[in-house]
Amino acid sequence: MVDIPISNDAPGGVGAELLADHMERPALDTRKYRVVKLPNQLEALLIHDEDTDKASASLDVNVGSFSDKDDMPGIAHAVEHLLFMGTEKYPKENAYNQYLTAHSGSSNAFTASTETVYYFEVAASNTPNNKKTEAPLYGALDRFAQFFVAPLFLEETLDRELKAVDSENKKNLQNDTWRLHQLNKTLSNPKHPYHHFSTGSYKTLHDEPLKRGVKIRDEFIHFYDTHYSANRMKLVVLGRESLDELQNWVEELFSEVKNKDLPRNRWDDISPYTDNELGTMVFAKPVYEMRLLDLYFPYPDEELLYESQPSRYIGHLLGHEGPGSILAYTKAKGWANALGAGPVNPCPGSAFFSVSIRLTEEGLKHYQEILKVLFQYISLLREQPPQAWVFEEMKTMAQVNFRFRQKTPASKTTNGLSQIMQKPYPRDWLLSGPSLLRKFDPDAITKGLSYLRPDNFRITIVSQDYPGDWDQKEKWYGTQYKVDQIPSDTLKSLQEAYASTPASRPAELHLPEKNDFIPSRLEVEKKDVDEPLVAPKLIRNDDSVRTWWKKDDQFWVPKAFLHITLRTPIPHITPRCAVIAQMYGELVQDELNEYSYAAEIAGLEYSLSTRSVGIDLSIAGYNDKMHVLLDKVLLCMRDLNVREDRFNINKERLQRNYRNWEFQQPYQQVNSFTRWLNSERGWTNEEYAAELPHVTADDVRTFKPQMLQQCHIELLAHGNLYKEDALNFTKLVERTLRPRTLPPSQWPVRRSLIFPPGCNYVYERTLRDPANINHCIEYTLYIGQTTDRALCARLLLFSQCTDEPAFNVLRTNEQLGYVVFSGTSVNNTWMGYRILVQSEKNPEFLEQRIDAFLEGFGKTLVEMTEAQFEKLKISLITRRLEKLKNLGQEMVRFAGHIISERYDFEQVDHDVANLQPLTLADIRAFYDHYIAPTSPHRSKLSVHLLAQSSPAAIAETMSDEEQSAKLFDAMSKFVTAHGITPNLEKLASRFNDVDVKHGDKPAIVAAVRSYLSQDERVVEPKLTEIVTQGEALLSTVLPSLGIEPAPTEAEKAAMQDAEKKMVHGDAKEADERGHVPVQGNGTVPVKIVDVHAWKAERTVAPGARAVKDLSEFEEGAAKL
């Protein structure tokens, strides 16, 4: 039962009820909290944070895809999209986002199974109450609240947003996480809403309902009316204003939300798994190369057991990675690479417990034995009572982590808390409820464990080549799969394992040892400082070592961060060297895994990686035992014994990673090609993948000393550490690795290429995934070197100006695709402006649309007023000056400046100083010179990633007659949906002269129109209404029949233009051809064919170097 601590009226106007006026909170949390319930039953958590630079709000509605109608999957998600599009009070569809952009803000939303969450953040301010309308938070809240009071579901935005949903779904189609998750759902109890498909598509939300004669907009409004109710809403508002003031605003703006007294959404008497699903094994074929063994056990929902959290205890032991664990044992056998275990809660009332194991090739062959090991371990847990000391360790770490939890950014805070508010925690435990463990409840653990039985689970095996005879296709994502019963002899052996005794089970399985990494020294020496230092101090700088150090002076947590670079050119001489270096890193981590796991659960983690200037080792977490872990990692790096069996397993995994890389979403791949092209030295994933098969264990053995015997050490120690600690860490590195000095003359220099004015390069590449239908373009304009601070400021501000318009034009209006980014792009010393679009439209067309957008933006700049410009500028400056929220963010900043080798710790101040004087005229001039497609000075590089699959590929599986018949069928169903019984003969005769094969959309539309008007006597305005809907329907029906809709006249002209401009051949040949008189700046796009030759012709920029003499950072130097 919910224990509500206090209940009396809080100060305020409408008689809100006070639910809590304090919170159990972390030691360093200085925010103030209050929970109230408005008379309409809407619950709000108010947070006053006087230091915050961002204000934020989040609202969680207790309704999600589990409430979708069976025949309209995705409707909850579509309603989430449409809610943004205009309200009675603010009818302009992008009023909300424009307001946020003008006030350094942004917004987002998502739909989960029983929740839909909307949130935003915006600049914080201290505005007196009589001027509240000037406060960005008040203005944003006002617009936000209207979504829940009077949304318009504007008809004209409907189709576009459904296409956005469709594009979102298409983005997920080749993603294994989505595919496997949906397969699991599709194969669950059809009566449980877990079975639903939740994203939705144009087909489920538009075409099919339309065919049934459903008025879709009415359905969305109906869904909203049925499920959105004030008593289901949890609101969190965070701002600099006082709690009373925040409460006043919430009361004023949210009291109008209608309360329909709807019950909390939960599913109690129905399980996602019934006897039909249990005892089965599902075999699924993934897109990525991977091997997984997943188990699902029906398990009770423990939402009321938050004080003891029994499944957390069980997950801790089953998922342990230290000595004695399931993973350690199966890893030693060469069967598994990773293992995770824990509860999954699809909705209140339903849960299951899952165990997921990543298998090696050998592991797949031995999966039945792995299952046995799992049940043997469960029997080990069952034969002794739950262990209080294990729980105590977990409880201690939970307490330490909660006590020293640091501030998270405003929107992350509000968004997380609004979700927690939907759960039955006492209202003063909203911060601590999910984190703290309070009560050891052995009976509850024993009960939880009793669900993990061989007669109560289902298995999924994921592999690209086993068993090979998948005979079914999942409906929504097309995942190939097959379902079998678990064979009875397997079940029998699992029953035996489940009943095993210490004598009959491997002695290697046992409970974990006591964890020595749990920190005990948690003191922090807090000193008052006027201003936190913006840079670490350079406390040692000699031939072999550079040590940077900063004692934390603002966050006061017992944590620290170490970043060590072993500078050497060796790992980056050739792709082969890079691959061997990477294998070395993998093997060190593999060797340390059992040991470092204990540190990891005690909040201390390390990572090891290689990059172009050497090897990076970093350690982060509680500083108490940091030296112990560092010592161990360094020893392992030095003494690594390369074992043949571990080498093979890790090599196979790395090989798979290289192959899988090419199956990522195109937008995730494209930037690495741009970076490759603008770096003097660098290689592609493909080149690494080609080297790995030729690397042997011996190569790693020989290579290791080459890498480590000569290098320069650069170390950053930051956090709860004294100078002595930093120097001792440095000595430990030197003493253990004993590298010879690497003179600065031999340090690697990272350089970028300079693109000449007027250049127009295109690099094309076909994507590997045969089933992927999305193309991608990254269109980059080279601006200059990062050392040019004034230019950098112009670029930043220009990017801020195009941020909202680029998204609005390319994604919202033109519907090019779900993924659209714009902004600055930096690599080494190179800076540029880029636009990225992932789309079903081909890159040449996208290129033309981006040109058109940039051209149009010139007009926007001309029309922009000084007042609008100042707002954007202030918004950007506010963003740049945002305070660091925690030690981690400061660490990222410091490490970034060291890794960039520019040591530009005061960059923010320089940026702001350069931004301040900029005028609208400056930005117009910047645009005219660097951006405008007509400018002879601009330098462009586009990377085009081409999809293999397309409507044409589908067409190959269908004859012309089949295509025509299917199209005709779709049209007659469509007509029926509008209440007209079609005269098939007459309709068919109208199609006589239509060129279906070539997707002549206007002709198809005209045929339908003349049929309706002349044969059926349909009159205006109904005629146009039906025809318009039919036209929209065609854009999805045609591709599904393998017909690429012929472009409209405008599209045709654009593409011909692009085609004309595209010159094939290498750079030299094209340059000599001179100008072809086309629009734009008249440059000729040059396809980069021979990358080596192309790079050889470019000029190289100065390498990265320090912005000032490093001695200025030494102690005793003049104040920074």
Ligand SMILES: [Zn+2]
């Ligand atoms: Zn969405």
